[in-house]
Amino acid sequence: MKKNMLVMFGVLLGGTLAASEEAPLKLGMIGLDTSHVIAFTKVLHDTDDPNHVPGGRVIAAYKGGSPDLESSASRVDGYTDQMQKEFGVQIVDTIEELCGMVDAVLLMSVDGRPHLGQVKPVFEAGKRVYIDKPLAGSLEDAIAIMELGKEHNVPWFSSSSYRYYDSLQKLKATDVGDVRGAISYGPCHLEPTHPDLFWYGIHPTEALYTIMGTGCEAVTCAVTEQFHVVTGVWEGGRVGTLYGLRTGATPHRVTVFGTKAVADQEGGGNYAPLVAEIITFFRTGEPPVRPEETLEMFAFMEAAHESVRRNGAPVRLQEVLPK
Secondary structure (H helix, E strand, C coil): CHHHHHHHHHHHHHHHHHHHCCCCEEEEEECCCCHHHHHHHHHHHCCCCCCCCCCEEEEEEECCCCCCCHHHHCCHHHHHHHHHHHHCCEEECCHHHHHCCCCEEEECCCCCCCHHHHHHHHHHCCCEEEEECCCCCCHHHHHHHHHHHHHHCCCEEEECHHHHCHHHHHHHHCCCCCEEEEEEEEECCCCCCCCHHHHCCHHHHHHHHHHHCCCEEEEEEEECCCEEEEEEEEHHHCEEEEEEECCCCCCCEEEEEECCCEEECCCCCCCHHHHHHHHHHHHHCCCCCCHHHHHHHHHHHHHHHHHHHCCCCCEEHHHHCCC
16 A cells, blocks of 8 residues: 555656656747857757756747848858758748747847837737847837737847846946946947947947936937947936947946946856846746836937937937827
């Protein structure tokens, strides 16, 4: 009798353990025209990689690509071939087909302009989705993506990898007292198909918002051949400044000014912490970055463009948002 009970207990325990070990999520990718698709897939698939993130495997992808964007057109075929040969990813003809095969989606297209059209069938299929930077190629499209997500009740988020660099997260956790302001500087190369900051300036903008959070009220912007300098005034008189670097050395760094201390970001980071956040989000449905924060960042950048058009005059974020 005791032996049978032990056997039954073992079966029950084994079943419980098996149920608790979740199978890897089946992931799909849209847009194979950025080095991020290789980096993300490698960190998910390669268990020998010291930065390996468990919990998901890319099984299918939609090639995508933008013929009028050189950095897309010149790389999409090579990355597609690598995804097939190195990682065994199946290439499909439509996003609808992709959604029928996977649990969640990574929208990776390097070009922000097609993101709205590409995410629509994902929302319609009810699949949680991570949208790589830039979220969109315009503020209007960013708003439309947010509204579509609400309409279909599908969680999503977008983020630069900078936000989750270990060095920036360590800075954010540093006790400087109340944050009075911050300076973020980093690469800000321009791309004619995107508004100035939307292309690469999104990285240092996201780093600035990682420290400052939401609540920016107005910005002014100065532009030269070498810099985009945007100064934002947050509620409570806090000030955040973005230095977009286009020539010479273009490192990325954040300095935070607190009531108790001033602290600097030290070191860099890699993609693994962001990929880990994505996997957690796919399982929980809780976005680590609220859509409202992402939308404010786009309003911040759009207000900066408007300030340039007004010869450096201050522009309130509410001015560039629809009524």
